Amino acid sequence: MNDSKTWSGRFNEPVSELVKKYTGSIDFDKRLAKWDIQGSLAHAEMLEQAGVLSAADVAAIQQGMAEILSDIENGRIEWSLDLEDVHMNIEKRLTDKIGDAGKRLHTGRSRNDQVATDIRLWLRDEISQIRLLIQSLQLALVELAEANADVVMPGFTHLQVAQPVSFGHHMLAYVEMLGRDDERMADCRKRVNRMPLGAAALAGTTYPIRREVTAELLGFEQICQNSLDAVSDRDFAIEFTAAASLLMVHLSRLSEELILWMSPRFGFIDIADRFCTGSSIMPQKKNPDVPELVRGKSGRVIGHLTGLIMLMKSQPLAYNKDNQEDKEPLFDTVDTLIDTLRIYTDMMRGVSVKPENMRAAVMQGFATATDLADYLVKKGMPFRDSHEVVAKAVRHADDQGVDLSDLPLAVLQSFSDLVDEDVYLVLTPEGSLNARNHLGGTAPEQVLQQAARWKKQLLESLQN
Numbered sequence: 001m002n003d004s005k006t007w008s009g010r011f012n013e014p015v016s017e018l019v020k021k022y023t024g025s026i027d028f029d030k031r032l033a034k035w036d037i038q039g040s041l042a043h044a045e046m047l048e049q050a051g052v053l054s055a056a057d058v059a060a061i062q063q064g065m066a067e068i069l070s071d072i073e074n075g076r077i078e079w080s081l082d083l084e085d086v087h088m089n090i091e092k093r094l095t096d097k098i099g100d101a102g103k104r105l106h107t108g109r110s111r112n113d114q115v116a117t118d119i120r121l122w123l124r125d126e127i128s129q130i131r132l133l134i135q136s137l138q139l140a141l142v143e144l145a146e147a148n149a150d151v152v153m154p155g156f157t158h159l160q161v162a163q164p165v166s167f168g169h170h171m172l173a174y175v176e177m178l179g180r181d182d183e184r185m186a187d188c189r190k191r192v193n194r195m196p197l198g199a200a201a202l203a204g205t206t207y208p209i210r211r212e213v214t215a216e217l218l219g220f221e222q223i224c225q226n227s228l229d230a231v232s233d234r235d236f237a238i239e240f241t242a243a244a245s246l247l248m249v250h251l252s253r254l255s256e257e258l259i260l261w262m263s264p265r266f267g268f269i270d271i272a273d274r275f276c277t278g279s280s281i282m283p284q285k286k287n288p289d290v291p292e293l294v295r296g297k298s299g300r301v302i303g304h305l306t307g308l309i310m311l312m313k314s315q316p317l318a319y320n321k322d323n324q325e326d327k328e329p330l331f332d333t334v335d336t337l338i339d340t341l342r343i344y345t346d347m348m349r350g351v352s353v354k355p356e357n358m359r360a361a362v363m364q365g366f367a368t369a370t371d372l373a374d375y376l377v378k379k380g381m382p383f384r385d386s387h388e389v390v391a392k393a394v395r396h397a398d399d400q401g402v403d404l405s406d407l408p409l410a411v412l413q414s415f416s417d418l419v420d421e422d423v424y425l426v427l428t429p430e431g432s433l434n435a436r437n438h439l440g441g442t443a444p445e446q447v448l449q450q451a452a453r454w455k456k457q458l459l460e461s462l463q464n
């Protein structure tokens with residue numbers, strides 16, 4: 001008989017070494033130790049209030065747990081695979097320290113509600129940190145936008161030059177995306193922050209537990225209302241990973257742009273050397289490794305989402321051991337997100353902008369063609385006709401190898417007699433930008449207003 005396991009009483013032979021390794025989770029769930037202890041302390045206190053545990057037992061549990069916590073913090077703990085997971089490791093250690101009181105801790109609960117509680121306690125803390133990191137990155141982008149509100153760059157559709165936009169406006173587009181990511185995190189946190197404890201194995205418990213007390217002690221906003229659901233669903237983890245995936249997708253888009261913009265073919269920006277590497281063979285190279293890795297890591301996080309959602313699919317109620325597989329993808333998602341957000345904020349502060357190159361690129365793609373069409377419309381021409389007229393003018397300029405603004409007045413007038421001297425005001429990229437002066441438009445004035453709005457909001461939130 002294997003007497004090292006807390007559940008071994010029923011078995012005739014010990015599990016094989018391979019099975020022990022295969023089913024054990026201590027190698028990774030030891031990361032939850034701090035939250036496991038937090039949950040146990042609240043559970044013990046509730047049991048005391050409910051008259052299930054004596055004050056002396058609870059005092060011993062508190063003393064023992066404090067020692068274990070300090071052992072963990074000082075690296076003085078040896079985790080044992082024989083004890084399978086973090087819950088049994090801690091319980092055994094507690095019992096070694098304080099005797100029978102340690103054995104009474106598990107009254108009225110199960111590892112099933114315990115583990116679900118631990119993950120939620122841990123994840124809600126991580127989400128709070130992730131939110132601050134998202135907001136810090138937003139702030140870095142807002143400041144870059146503010147400093148470059150009147151820098152003109154080509155806006156693209158189909159990666160073809162479309163219309164001039166402000167570089168600041170482009171940065172603020174990502175601030176908006178990240179703002180929704182932050183909202184999603186906040187919203188998801190509400191559903192993470194619900195307490196499964198009290199569901200026990202699956203059906204609840206016969207002890208007179210008081211779940212409101214435990215929830216209050218642990219700062220849970222709500223209590224899971226059905227014991228079967230409480231121990232079995234991991235939708236909160238899936239939801240978090242989905243929000244994380246979207247965030248990574250947004251950063252993969254920005255990364256792709258940074259990579260393109262840093263290429264000499266674009267030459268729109270430079271990224272500080274500390275975020276790049278050279279080539280072992282080509283001396284001229286400076287590679288944008290950090291954005292490339294972010295782009296790559298977005299696939300990794302999306303993979304975790306796929307893994308978790310498949311993990312849940314078709315599982316019968318209630319708890320199944322499958323759910324032990326929720327931890328590694330979750331941990332890796334959190335770690336990837338935190339590292340990525342930190343490095344990204346730092347990197348965006350190290351981006352230098354090359355306005356001359358951006359402007360030169362605007363001048364190469366007839367980016368103000370729409371402005372010319374709008375100009376003719378304002379002088380009375382129907383839009384469909386002006387579209388046709390401008391298309392002809394563009395073809396002519398293209399044949400000559402010049403921009404629309406380089407065509408002499410007489411030539412422009414040969415396409416429409418509505419054209420006047422004032423046409424050159426709208427044909428410049430700056431004129432084009434300034435003309436889009438409405439909420440959500442790219443005019444520098446709007447960009448500055450949006451930047452100011454975000455900055456106020458972000459600073460307030462980060463200071464709290």
Ligand code: ARG
Pocket residue numbers: 025029085111112115319321323324325
């Ligand atoms: N290590 C387990 C997990 O992560 C804890 C719950 C075990 N419960 C059980 N009935 N075997 O899910």
